[in-house]
Structure formats: structure tokens, C-alpha cells
Amino acid sequence: MKHGRLHPLVMIALVVAATLFGRILPTWTLSLATVAASNALIALGIVILARTGNVSFGQGLFFAAGGYGVALIANAWGVTDAVAQMVIGAVCGGLLGLVIGPLIARYSGIFFGMLTLALSMVLYGALVKSSALGGSDGFNVGRPSLFGMVFVDPREADFMLYAVSVVTTGLAGIAATILFRSELGLASLAVRENNLRIEYLGISANRVITINFIIAAVFAGASGAFALMAQRHIDPQFAYWTTSGEFVFVAVLAGYQSVAAVFVASLALELVRSFSNLYLPNTWQLVLGVFLLGVILFLPRGIGSLWIREKRKRSKPAAATPAAVRKGVAL
């Protein structure tokens, strides 16, 4: 999207800076930022998928698959390494995406969205009934380690998780910007504009959607692993539709123009939620709703439009983007 705006090396420097910034943050913001980074990762997957014109309302499916996969493997074989857990989560999500992706890629628009939602609720229903997995109460896992190091000090443990999640999300963001500029990324945009024409060009639209879907599933699985590591507890709520809806909200808040916006939007949402909960415990949902409405009304192209201005009028696909984005996301 951002044609030649930032060199990948600059982006890597930004990620490193964000990670080191964690050293001076107060402790409570570390775990909040970890959750925000994990939510940003899954929302990034939704943004990637939405570039094909399809919005998944059921990312909770892969989020839960990643979370439960990691939790079960951690409890069975004692895998506590944070990076290993992240990889396991991503693989679990990816494998499930590999199975579901080709089937679901044949649908589009509202049917696509509803099918993803339905599948995630099937998993939710199955999890609630499985008393071996703790049913609706879920179960706990131990705290993660990193490369054999066990962190006893709460602040160090929080910083470790923060660092791993920020680096992962950052690298995923860099990968996403590279993807957006690649042939596949540009073909994705074209699928949204006119998938028939894409087929005539000799590109399989189904294939493009499937690949994007699997990427989104991998991100969601890794995100589920981070959510699990941050809270050490998993329950079927991971697969519930409101959880998936929240990720779509983060994507809507962020808009399309910037990968960094996804992280900012996710962090802003967590901050607003936390402070409204503290100061207005009876009406925090209202505050959250007003915040979302405000962003949608005043920044229809998302938080990203704050720093990415409309300077790209010359490039045609980009100019066509905003209207289509709204169509795609406001399903």
C-alpha cells in the first residue's frame, strides 16, 4: 500500500525501538500492551483477508485452535518456551486454515462471513460440552519461559512476553507490508475489484483467497498462543462470536492504510476499555461504544488515516480503495 514509503530496515528499527520502550513502561502497561499486540496480530490477519473483499467474523475459531493447541501440548509435554508456544499456536491455526480455507474460499461476501462465524460457534459448542477440557470454565496452564530461562520476577516475566509478542507482531507487520506490495497482494486487491476478470487473466481467485485465508489463520493461531501466555487460562470464550467481533472492530478502527495503525488501534481500544472500567464501572460498555462510533464517524478510514494523508491520488487502485474498503468491512 505504502508504495516505497518505508524501508524494511527502518521498520525493523521501529520494532526494536518499541520493544526497548517496554523497559521504561510502567509494569501494568506491559501486559496490556501484550494483549494489544496479540489482538493486533489477529486483526492484521483480518486486514490481509479483507483485501480480497472478504471479512471473517469467525477468527475466534483459529484463535481458540491456537490457544487450546498450545495449552494441551503445554500441559501434556511441558512445553513452556514462549517462542515454541507461539509457533505451535501458529501451526495449529494454520493447519485448521488449510482444511477450511479451500472449502470456504468458494463463498464470498455475507456468505463467507456467516460461514466463518458458524464454524467458530461449532467449535465453541463442542468446547463447552467437553468436560475433559474444563467445559465452560476452561483450565489453566503454567507460566511461559524463554530459551530455558524462567522468569520469577513478575516485571521481567511481563517484559519477556511483551518483547516476544511485540517482535512477533512487528515481524508479521513487516511481512504484511511486503505481502501487500507483492504480486499476490496486488492480485488480492484485484480479486476484490473484479474476480471474474482476475480469472480471465489466468489467476485463480479461489487460490488467492485461500492463501490469504491461511495467512490470516496462522496469525490468529499465534495470537491465540499469546493470549494464552498472557492470561495462563483458556476457556471456550476464545471461540465465541463476540471475541471474533472484537477483532473485526480492531480492524475497522485501524483502517487499511497502515499496518502500524492496527497496533495503535488495538492499544487504544485496550486503554479505553481499561480506564472506562476503572472510572465508570457501570457504563464502561457505553464508553467503548461511543469511542467506536466516534472513530467510525470522524475517521471513516480508520486511525491510520491520521498520519497517512491522501497524497496518492495519482495511483488508481489506491484511490479506489476507500469506498471498497467501507463496502468490504461494513458487511
Added chain:
Amino acid sequence: MDRFSRINRSAVFLSVVTATALALVTPASAEDTFKLGIVTFLSGPAADSFGVPARNGGQFVIDQLNKGAVPSPYEKVGFGGMKIEPVIIDENGGATKQVQELRNLYQRDNVDAVLGYIGSGDCLAVAPIAEELKKMLVLMDCGTPRIFEEAKYNYVFRTAAHATMDNVGLIRYMKAKNVKMDTLSAINQDYAWGQDSRADFVAAAGQLYPNVKLQTDLLPKFGAGQYGTEISALVGAGSDVVYSSLWGGDLQAFILQAAPRGLPKRSQLVFSAADHVLPPLGDKMPDGTIIGARGAYGLMSQKSPLNDWFFKGYEAVNGVYPVQAAYRIAQSIFGLKAAVEKAMAKNGGKKPSTDELVAAMTGLEWQSPGGLIQMRLADGHQAIQPIAISRTKYNPDLKRVDLVDIQYFPAECVNPPPGVKSLDWIKGGMQGAKCN
């Protein structure tokens, strides 16, 4: 568009600045106050039944403690002379949010202890976090016995008995009152509370009624609201007893739909946690229903100066008498108060550190409006308490459902002894129960 975006930008900057400013205001930890985080449902399905009564009960007790207006043995102001400063958080929003908010309470708001939690899933999720942060956490309600049966905690306490007591109490009551139960049907919500309650009740029934036959066993989903089909099945089965652990709106809907179809006349209804629906249901509650309240609470509470003060005071402030959740938070707060004052007596009157507080709370016993609470299980971290079971009878003069035929069971009669898992204890014949 440009003008708009400028306004937007300044608006966003303003909010970012405000958020940062709020973030940087770290409240000074004062020596003369005790900052207490309170977590309870203020929205969602459990708010009306449990969350808001708990909030009101907590607010009432804290106000009275801060005024020094509570009868003996709690006449001291606040916690050992320190004013209590509550920070109330909504429990709604799932376990992920609870874990985050618990961290915020400890690390950002610097509370001295956190007290609350009604949902079992929330309790399971927050307990290991408090343990890791080495901060005091007092769980006031939540049903599941798994918290201390699957893990060991030093900084976590639960000041109420778990759900095993509710079902063992019901069966003991039915046996004592010679309720016939050759056949049994059950209707419970399809989530952990419903599934666990059902398992406990059926297991306990198997002990005291060895010939009982389980007929219709229904698990509608949580929040179903419509029970037409289920009631048809229950009426069709015509069992001697219909057991349910439904609560709140689900229980009200079930009773309202079951009564006109004659289910209460055909079968003896037995509800494990139904006292909180009595005020809203009024004369719609069928007479003779056997109910529990998860303790000796509300209209089943035993007379004592402390209980009279609580019952009347709460009723005067809130316009309705206190039910289980209000009692549970009250016993939690009194327990914490007793622990703080015990620790202060030991350290010479200073504000106790978390470790001193934990040491004082472990194995503690204290009086509450609902009777004596004893931290007996899980190495002194899990409470046991007495329970009352009774039958309903509508009182047209007072326009409220009265509870008659009340029977009390001592804590050690209905709770497992230390070191035994509750379901194993029931299935093993409830060894070591002291019922007199």
C-alpha cells in the same frame, strides 16, 4: 474533509494526552486507608441476580464499617482503624478481561487486596495471576471446587463454601424430611456450573437414595429462556423429584413456564440456588418447593445481632431484603477485616504487609451474618460454612414468599474434610461427615 481531519486529529491528540495523564497519576499509597479492589457483575446475565446485590451489600458493609456503626465484634472503624477505599470493577466481559483488570488493580491502582468474583471461570483464571504477583486475592463466591482441588495457592483465599455443599445439603434435607424419591429428573444449564451441580446432586442422591432411578436428564443451553420442550419431557416423565441448578432469569423463566403446566403438582421441585428469585417471583413461586440459598442466607439466616443489623440495614438502604450474593460479600469483607486486625495485633498496629495478611487469613475463623466461617480446606485457604434448606410458602399478608420448615446443617456435615476431592468424597459415602 481537511477541516474535519484537523478537528479529528486534535480530538484524538486530546484523548491521547488525557489517557497518558490518567496513566501517570499513580495514587499515593496512604498509611491510613486500605484500598480494596472489588470485582462483581455490574452488567450481563448475572448482574441482577448476584452482581448488583453483591455490590450493594459490599457498599453497605463498607459504609457502615467506615462509620464504625457495625455491631460486635466488628465495631472498629474500617479495617483496624484504616478507612476502606473501594475500587469497583465490572466482572462482565470474560476471563481475558478479568486477568487484565486484576493486573491493573494491583499494578496500576496499587490496591492492598482484591475481593470478589462470582463466575467460576473468572475465579480459575485470576487465581494463578494473583499468586504470581504475590498479591492478596479473596474470592467471594464462585461455585467450582476445582480452584483449590487442582492447584495450591498461598495468596488466594475463598471465603465461601463451594457448590458441593449445596447439593449434599439438599439430599440430606430430603432424607431428613422423608421426601420420596424413587425416580429423579434433572434440568441444568449446559455449562460448568450446571454440569458440576448435576454431577454432585446425582452422586449424593446415589448415596442416600441407593435405589433412585434417573429418568429425564436435560441440559438446555445457558440463557435459553424457553423451556417448552423440556417441560413437556419433565411432565411426561412424571418423576418424584425434579432437580435444577438453574439461576437468575433462566430459573424465573422455567418456573413461570412450568407452573401453569402442572409440573410442581406432579413432581417435587428441588432448586439448589433459588432464594434470589423469590422477591421478583412473589406468588408465582409454587408453594412447597425445596430450595437452597448456598448458605444460611436471607430469609433462612439465623438470628444474631450481626445478622439483624445486616438484614435490616440492607433492606432499609436498598428496599429489598439481602439474598445470597449480598451475604457472601459481607462474609468476605468481615473475613478480611478479621485478618487485617489479627495481623495488626501481631505487628504492633502497623498496616500489615501482604505476607502478614496472608498468614493471618490462613485457617482463620470468623462470625458473619450467615454464621461461622472457617477456613478449613486447602491448608486453610478454602472456607466451609453451615447451610440451610427450606420450603417455600407464599405469605399473602406480607406479599412475599416465606421460607418454612427450615433445617440447618453444620459445615462439617455438608462439606468434604481437608484433602479429599469433593466428588470422590460424595461417591465414597461422605466419610467423616459430622452432622450433629
